[in-house]
Amino acid sequence: MKRKLKFLILIFSILTMCVLSSCKEDESRPTFPLSAEIFHSIAGKQVAFTALTHSAENWTWNFGDGNTSTEKNPVHVYEEGGYYVASLTASDGAGNSVAKEVNLAIELTPYALLTGDHTADGYNGKTWKLTSGHVAAGDYFANADADLSVVEGTPKPLSDGIFSAQFAMGDVYKDEFTFHYDGSYEHDVKEDGASFGGLVYELVLSGGSYDNVVNANGKDYGLCIAKYTPQTGATFTFSENEDFTVSSVYSPPTYSLTFNNVMTLDFSGTEFIGFRDFQRKVIVKSISDSRMQLIMFMAAGSDPVQIIGINTNALVLSFDVVN
Incomplete structure (x- = not known):
């Protein structure tokens, strides 16, 4: 009986020590801040x-x-x-x-891809410039026909850096175009104060004078670089799905051609992106977070009766994001 009592006392002591020990551990546990x-x-x-x-x-x-x-x-x-x-x-x-x-x-919608993350700290629009990596982008010179067929005698895709290497017009790769979420638009023509455009358009604009043309090395293709002052307070309009009608020498007698269900970019006043010509509204052929490919129409004809200002060609060129 005495042994049994001693055993019970021992068990009680052990349990008491465990309980006290547990309480001390609970009291010592840290309380995490919110x-x-x-x-x-x-x-x-x-x-x-x-x-x-x-x-x-x-x-x-x-x-x-x-x-x-x-x-x-x-x-x-x-x-x-x-x-x-x-x-x-x-x-x-x-x-x-x-x-x-x-x-x-x-x-992300195409508009969000175009204008960038407006919720990010320091957001100041999304800036693009003409890519020199034409091969990977699949860029080429097209006819302004329904199929945008390749201009005879030109490669598809264009070689990388072609405007610098072949035309000595490397400044076209420098100009920057910034799209803001609120629809405002900025255009930086850089040091030369000039922009890529159609030679016929520039000659018509200046009454036949070359005074504004600063680089005519691409004249055999109807291309030039000419002086341009960006518009202050410019805006852009983006359409995700539109039936877009342009002029075309390949569609007599109306000389118009419609591209159905395409994305387009249009601009206020005299503004444009990439290439300045009679037709400044362009087709957005594709767009991702880092690259977009545009179809920019061009009137290279010089017949004063029929085709001045009517599109003969298109430049299918891509733009990369400026980091």
Whole structure:
């Protein structure tokens, strides 16, 4: 009986020590301050958000498109693709709060690809310039016909740096074109104060004078570089789907040709992108986050009765983002 009593006392002592030890460990555990981070995964226009928080009791999400949620780990579907800033505000029982945000790129539209991430810090538009990497881009000189067929005697694709190497017109690779999310547009003609364009157009504009032409090395192809002062306060218009009609010597008797369901870029006043000619509105053949290919029409004919100002050719050229 005494042995049994001693054994019970021993067991009780051990249990008491364990309980006291556990309490001390609990008392020594640190209390994490309120904190929050955001984890997210994107599938199409659906985004699954996860709040990685310490000491939080409430979660308030703002998805950046006018919608909100108080779930800890919400799933949200955006109606339109584009750039968004989603934010999380986490709070504890004492009324303290902490906020985090994340930039999202959701199924980017062509307009978003053109103008860049307007939600980014320091956003100042997205700038493009003519690429010299014509081979990879598949650039070429086309006829202004329905098929945009290759001009006879010219390569497809053009060789890399052709405007510098073959035409000694390397300045065409320097000019920069900046598109802003709000529709404003900037054009930098760089040191020469001039731009790439059609020779016939420049001669008509100046009454037959070469005074504004600073480089006519491409005259055999109807190309030149001529003085140009960019328009202040210029704007652009982007259409994602349009039936676009242009003039064409290949479509008598109306001398017009329509390209159906194409993306287009148009500009205010005298502005343009890449190539200045009678037709300044262009077709956006393709666009990605880093490169776009444009179809820019050109009137190289010199017959004063029929075809001055009517498109004879097109330049299918690509532009790269300026980093």
